Amino acid sequence: MVLQILFLIIAAAAIALFSLNVRKIIRNINLGRPLDRSDRPSERLAIMLKVAFGQSKMAKRPVAFILHLFVYIGFVIINLEVLEIIIDGLFGTHRIFADPLGGLYNVLIASFEVLAALVLIGVIVFFARRNIVHLKRFSGTEMGKWPRSDANIILIVEVLLMGAFLTMNAADYKLQQLGTLHYINAGSFPVSSFLVPLLPDSESTLIAIERSCWWFHIIGIFAFLNYLPYSKHFHIILAFPNTYFSNLEPKGEFTNMASVSNEVKAMLDPTYTPEPVPEGGRFGAKDIGDLSWKNLLDAYTCTECGRCTSVCPANITGKLLSPRKIMMDTRDRLEEVGKNIDKHGKDHQDGKSLLDNYISREEIWACTTCNACTDACPVNIDPLSIIVELRRFAVMEESQAPASINAMFGNVENNGAPWKYAAVDRVNWAEEK
């Protein structure tokens, strides 16, 4: 009974803390500007099912795809087992699903075991790719101490959780063979049965091992749940809403700013009365509050895999720009602003901004807007729209563009062409040379 109450307290605390942190993240995302992504729900659902649930964009890199698939399916399926663990924990039962499910239960437990083994393989190879093979994709200026530790913490926790799960099953299996009271004959253990010879023969020690693995496993899961909001691993949840709210327009189409349309129309036609627009007070973005909520959701969804940066032409040729850094900087700045709100209230200004304090001018001007990054992202994150918003701020609010870009603007304005040619010469091409 004491254990049941203890379990209830731990579970309730874990869920309460998690909801608190999630509410903070939702509040932070809502600091962004409004953007309507409520249209075409069936198309959105289809994209979510294909890209997030179906992992379609992962397949471009087959090795990572297969290993990630092990971990992903393992995560989704083994959660069924967690449901049983929670019920057992609350009611003091043991393997509550065994009886009602009958033969199916054996199949389920067996499949969990196989998946747990596959997860272990996947996670260990992932660890090696990061720490032994040193895959280039996982390096870069933005991959500092914390991002690298974050990745390793996730992988180590997964090894421990799967290890505890399999050890628990092995001890359970051995207790079942010994006919120990309470340990009903249930489940089939294709993987953990190999661990049985490694376990001691004493019944009380086995019970201790089984129980401590059970507690370690479930407390580990609750702790991991609460680690998510601080980690890149949050993508396991946000990948779904993020793909649902994907940009459905052609990638080449940049937004037409309604606030600018009003002014341009008023210039061309003095009788024009502008419609009110909900955009913020600035043209473009200097800080996270000038970006859309989707840009901010993108930042929280990013799991720092680096597929964007590895295909970025600027990054490949040694420029400072890295689309992954754009996303990580946006998240870091957003977290900073969120902490300021917690500490000092809503209107606190810390004198810092996303542009210049996090992302430099050199980075934003190196982009070719080629959309390789947006195409590569397995969860449809769009670093390009952030870069363009920062450029818009630099150009329209500050008139700070590279000199040759300003010259190009001048030419378009005066001659209707980006080069210094006179409009009257436009048809000279027709004279056969």
Next chain:
Amino acid sequence: MAAKGESPEILFWVGCAGSFDERAQKITRDICKILQHVGIKYAVLGTEESCTGDPAKRAGNEFLFQMQAMSNIQVLDGYNIKKIVTGCPHCFNTLRNEYPGLGGNYEVIHHSQLIQQLIDEGKLKAEGGESFKGKKITFHDPCYLGRANNVYEAPRKALEILDADLVEMKRCKSNGLCCGAGGAQMFKEPEKGKKDINIERIDEALALNPNIVASSCPFCMTMLSDGVKNYNKEQEVKVLDIAEITARANGL
């Protein structure tokens, strides 16, 4: 034509590069030759054409972009234009995707799509001109045709009828590597780095030992040609637009 109360079947939007850049002017003339060859009644805006505003928009100057767009829309609507073919993927993307929101609604295609349609309709073949048989050709996907608008097959169609030896670079179609000119990079010096993007791209193309590197964008043309020149390979490797190849294959 407008003075006679006629309107063209299609408006050929030449674009700034096609109007002023010497290399691209040749492509412009070849697109016209193809239009004449198949007997399409077309028109150009001539001195009334103005920049679509694409480079201004990519560089963040939304004001300048919308000024250009709205005055271009006035001109296009003034001539009652319904259908446009462009010689440049950047004009194509802007006219097709960004003008409708500002009141400019036209059916917009890129010249590679026009060539594909003409081939499909049997109006355009590859006969009566230069033979490309056995020549090794690789196609470089312009970002604003490919990833930006999912047009991958149209330009390849124009190459498939040549009986040439078509090879793909590893980074092709949706994985295609940018030539380095997009996003207004054409008009500025690149940021500090270890290599120029066009050299990275031409290295990949040259590794296939092609006779021809094909593209269908005047900016890619400049970047790739500069890349070939960088290795002094202008004699062995030609950088050609899809329109030029089509015109040559038909002896136009």
